[in-house]
Structures are given as C-alpha cells and as structure tokens.
Amino acid sequence: MEWASAFFDKYGLLLAQGSLDTLVMVLASTLGAYLIGVPLGVLLTVLAPDGLKPNRAASAVLGWVINMARSIPFIILLVFLIPATRALVGTSLGVQGAIVPLVVSAAPFVARMVEQSLAEVDGGLVEAAQSMGASTGQIVTKVYLREGLPSLLRGLPITVITLLGYSAMAGTVGAGGLGDIAIRYGYQRYQNDVMVATIVILVAMVQLVQSAGNLLVRKLDRRMHA
Amino acid sequence: MIELNHISKVFPTRSGDFTALDDISLSIESGEVFGIIGESGAGKSTLVRCINLLERPTSGSVVIDGRDVTGLAGRELRELRSGIGMIFQNISLFQQRSVIDNVRFPATLKASSIGSGSAAEQASRARELLGVVGLAEKADAFPNQLSGGQQQRVAIARALMTSPSVLLCDEATSALDTLTTGSVLDLLARINRELGVTIVLITHSLFVARKVCGRVAVMEAGHVVEQGSLQDVFDHPRADVTKALLGIETGKEVA
Ligand SMILES: Nc1ncnc2c1ncn2[C@@H]1O[C@H](COP(=O)(O)OP(=O)(O)OP(=O)(O)O)[C@@H](O)[C@H]1O
Ligand SMILES: [Mg+2]
Numbered sequence: 001m002e003w004a005s006a007f008f009d010k011y012g013l014l015l016a017q018g019s020l021d022t023l024v025m026v027l028a029s030t031l032g033a034y035l036i037g038v039p040l041g042v043l044l045t046v047l048a049p050d051g052l053k054p055n056r057a058a059s060a061v062l063g064w065v066i067n068m069a070r071s072i073p074f075i076i077l078l079v080f081l082i083p084a085t086r087a088l089v090g091t092s093l094g095v096q097g098a099i100v101p102l103v104v105s106a107a108p109f110v111a112r113m114v115e116q117s118l119a120e121v122d123g124g125l126v127e128a129a130q131s132m133g134a135s136t137g138q139i140v141t142k143v144y145l146r147e148g149l150p151s152l153l154r155g156l157p158i159t160v161i162t163l164l165g166y167s168a169m170a171g172t173v174g175a176g177g178l179g180d181i182a183i184r185y186g187y188q189r190y191q192n193d194v195m196v197a198t199i200v201i202l203v204a205m206v207q208l209v210q211s212a213g214n215l216l217v218r219k220l221d222r223r224m225h226a
Numbered sequence: 227m228i229e230l231n232h233i234s235k236v237f238p239t240r241s242g243d244f245t246a247l248d249d250i251s252l253s254i255e256s257g258e259v260f261g262i263i264g265e266s267g268a269g270k271s272t273l274v275r276c277i278n279l280l281e282r283p284t285s286g287s288v289v290i291d292g293r294d295v296t297g298l299a300g301r302e303l304r305e306l307r308s309g310i311g312m313i314f315q316n317i318s319l320f321q322q323r324s325v326i327d328n329v330r331f332p333a334t335l336k337a338s339s340i341g342s343g344s345a346a347e348q349a350s351r352a353r354e355l356l357g358v359v360g361l362a363e364k365a366d367a368f369p370n371q372l373s374g375g376q377q378q379r380v381a382i383a384r385a386l387m388t389s390p391s392v393l394l395c396d397e398a399t400s401a402l403d404t405l406t407t408g409s410v411l412d413l414l415a416r417i418n419r420e421l422g423v424t425i426v427l428i429t430h431s432l433f434v435a436r437k438v439c440g441r442v443a444v445m446e447a448g449h450v451v452e453q454g455s456l457q458d459v460f461d462h463p464r465a466d467v468t469k470a471l472l473g474i475e476t477g478k479e480v481a
Contacts, residue, residue: 128318131278132388133308133337142334147322222322223370 011194014181019201022177025095025167029102030160036107040066041114042140052126052136069108074166077105078173098167098175106163113158117151118144150221157213161206168202178202228254228277228392228424233286235272235448246272247283248448256291256391259418259425261439261456263432263471268445270428274394277426278310279303290392308337311385311423315397317377319369325380326352326365332387348387355383359413375406382413386421393417395427399434411437432471436460444468 040062046052047059072080078101082092085100121144129143145152171179178198186195235247246269254260262270275281276288279298287296295306319328329352336342343351356362359379361372369377378398385393395414399407415438418425429435435442435456442460443453444467451465463469 122318124314124316124318125320127280128312128314129331129335131280131307131310131312131394132332132335133304133306134335135304135337138335142331143320147320149322222324222368 007193007197011185011197015178015194015197015201018176018178018181018198019205021095021175022164022167022171022179022202022205025098025102025170025175025177026160026163028095029099029106029163029167030156032099032103033106033110033159033163036103037110038114040107040111041118042144044111044115045118045144046136046140052139066108066111069104070112072105074101074105075169077101078170093174094176098170098177102163102166102170105166106159109162110155110159113155114152117148117155120151121147150217150223153213153217153220156216157210160209160213164202164205164209227256227291228252228426229287229289230273230276231287231289233273233276233283233288235269235276235281236284246448247276249286250448250450251286252443252450252453254424254426256424257418257422258440259415259427259438261435261442262426262428262445263430263435263442264445264467265471266430267447269448270445271396273445274396274426274428277392277394278307278312304335304337308332308335308388309390310392310394311388311390312394312396313378313381313385313398315400317374317381317401319377319380319384321369323368324365325361325367325369325372326356328369328380329355329383329387331384338388352383352387355386356380358386358417359383373406375402375410378402378406378410379413382410382417386417386423390423392424392426395425397428397430399429399431404433407431407434408437414438432460444471 043062044059047055047062049056081101081104085092085097088100089096091097125143125147126139129139134142167175167177168179168182171177172183178201182195182198185191186198230250230252233247233250234245237244237246250273262274264270272281276283279288279295283296287294289295298306320331323331326349330348333342333348353362353365356365359382361376361379361383364372364376369380372380399410402410411434414425414427417423427439439456441453441455443450444459444465445451446465446467451467452459459468460472463472
C-alpha cells in the first residue's frame, strides 16, 4: 500500500498527463480517419465495377492509392511525413504532430473497412430503392450507410484500438502519450514499474473501447430490438 | 397502357454476347393483371425490369401511357419509377427500419411530387396502407420479427406508398408456402380490383397464374412464344413449352 501511494505521488501526474495525451491523439485521429475514410470507402463502393456509378479507371486509381498508403509501415510513414506534418500543423512534435501521420495511416484502413461493411449490404435493397426512384446520393445515405451501420460500428473499436497501438509508436519519436512514457522510463531508465503501469492503462483502454463499441452496436442495431 | 416494342436485350459476357430478350413486343392494358410465365432463364425478370428501366433495352422502346420512356434519365427516370411499384422474390425490406418506416420510405425520396407530403401525412398514409394489407398492428415491429408472408405484405404496402398505377411482381410468392401464397395473391387481386392498379406478375407457377391473371404471355429463351387470355392459353396451348409447363403441372397434381 505504502509502495503504491509513493508510486502514485511520484508518477501519478505523469501517467495521467500521458493517458490524456494518448486519448486526445487517438480520438482526434479516429475522427480525422473517419472524415476521410468514410467518403473514400463510399467512393470505392460506388465506383466499383458492380457499383452504382461504375468507373473502372477511377476505382483502379483510388484502390491503388489506398493500397500504397496501407503498405507503408507506420513507423516509416511517421518519419516520412515529418515535413508534411510541419507544413500542416506547424510542428512535427507532440500530440499535434502525431495526429497527421495517425490520420494518414488510418484513413485508408478505414476506407477498406467501410468498403467491406457496405459490401455486406444486401444488393436487393439497393435495387429495391432504385426501383422506387432513389437517387445515387439517397441510396448511399438511406440504404448503404443506414443498413451498413451496425457493421460500420463494429469497425469503430477496431480502428480506435489500432490507433492506440500506433500512438504508442508515435510516442517514440516525440509525440508524447503513454508510449513516450513507456520508452523514456521503462526502456531508457529501466523503470519497470512505470512500464507496467502504462501497459495496465493501455489494456484497460482497449477493454473499455471494445465494450463501449459493443454497447453502441447493441443500442443502434435495430434488428435486435424487441 | 404499357407497350413494349421490339425489345431486345443483349448482355456482354466473357464468352461473348448473350441475347436474353430477342425482339419482344407486348402490350399490357391499364387495369389488367398480366402474367408472364416461362421456365427459369427464359428472360422474364429481364423483360419486366425493362418496364421501369432497371434494365436498359439494347434496342426497342418502352411506351407507357403513350409516352416513350426508353431514354429517360435523372430526375425524369426517378419520377417514372416512383409511379411504378415493384416487389421481389427476396422481399428486400430495410432491416434497420421499422415496418412503418419501410412503408413510408418511397415517399421520403421525394422522387415525385405525388405521394410525398409532410412526415405526418406520410405516416398516416403508411398506416392506412398497413391496414389495407392487414398489418396495422405491426407498424412498429422490425422486419426480422415478421413471417415471410407478413414481410411480403409489408413490401406490397411499401410499393403502394406513392400510389403507383402499375405494380411489377417478380416471383413475389415463390418464397412462400401455398397457404400464404394464396393470401398474398388475394391481396394483389383486391388491389387490382379496388385501386385499379395494373399488375404485371412473373411466375413459374401455373397455380399462381390461374388464380389471378387475366392474360398471360409464355416466354422461352428470350422469346414470347404465345400470349392471350388465360383461358385460351391454358385450354388450347400451342407452343411446346406451354404444353410442357401444363404437363409438368398436371403430373404434379396427380402425384
Ligand atoms: N446481368 C446479366 N448478365 C449476363 N446475363 C444475364 C444478366 N441478367 C440475366 N442474364 C441472363 O439472361 C437470361 C434471362 O434471365 P432472367 O433473369 O430474365 O430469367 P428468368 O426468366 O427471370 O428466370 P428465373 O425464373 O430463374 O428468375 C438468363 O440466361 C440469365 O443468365
Ligand atoms: Mg427471374
């Protein structure tokens, strides 16, 4: 007990600040990744050969760009994007600096997940909506996104948890957050207690995100309602 | 009146062009129940999908009430489609929407000025239609809580939401058991009689055709091989397919 309180006195603030930084990084980059990834995923779906507005060239280019972005390992992307990050947000350091590479790495991932979710929507529903006179935009919003919602929501915790992992990597190059603390104290100063504390916090965060995600799906998937 | 003039449909496939419809001409009178029968792959769905241009004919024209609609696109096409209801074999209700929201759906698209109205007007019309199909008490249920026959009746109510003058039914009862099929067919006949909706009904079941159709066309391999009143075609079949279809049916009934 005494040991614990001494530990908290010493590192409590540090860990709290680190957790907050990690949360901000992850939530902001999740938001950014969805703002970019959802439209891209919709485009992939609509432009596909069997989509609403098939366009072979455009869908090939888009698919190629997304695959490219996805094939660059995050740790390399992080370094590669430093100049672009500086130009965009003024710094490549800290929480702000980490958000740009996190968004760039997660947006194409989200795009593919969205594409996958929308592919699960029954083609018969799209056709039914067409037969009623729905426009392409209406089919996207009222059929694809609406009927695909439970599946889209199931992808959300996957993205958040992936970004949580990436944010720790970003920590190693000066982004702050729990990853930064784990490296600085645990690796460079051999303070295993601090390292273990960051791991415990990260595990708790992952559990929490997944449970919150499951709850959201249960609440919003209308099929399960009585 | 729906006139199909020299409709052909060619699908490009990997192994060359496939002619699904070959120079088909048909006319369907306003207010009748017109049956399209034929074996699987004959081209029935493709033909009916040409009426609301879900399928674009490769050549030929679709004329509805004297207006050539073959080339319609954009706003005009959506308006045309909102005036033609369609129901499908696989029912296709929106799983994430309640029964009443499914029925309201076509009106929320505002594809045409008719049948749109305010949310309250839409809701009251949707309730009225649910009454017509006998499911008023299921308004707030979700599709997965209904039986197949109930779901198809919801789909019928939904197809009627924009007060269409035509209802296209593609094997609407194929997924249902005999008893449920009977009740859905009774409903379609009543809609035809009481609302004056023209019904085009695809079926491979002679039982279905016999029960509701006034006139029928028999299709085989992209051609209409014979057409006429139900009586004529069934009592004096000329084409071999028709005889075969009738033969199969008789065989089944005996067995
Ligand atoms: N998009 C398509 N591309 C290529 N061929 C097609 C396409 N749609 C239909 N066909 C072909 O056209 C023919 C007619 O198909 P259609 O669906 O109209 O038949 P059907 O009479 O409705 O059969 P069923 O009773 O099995 O529903 C079939 O041989 C089918 O394989
Ligand atoms: Mg068919």
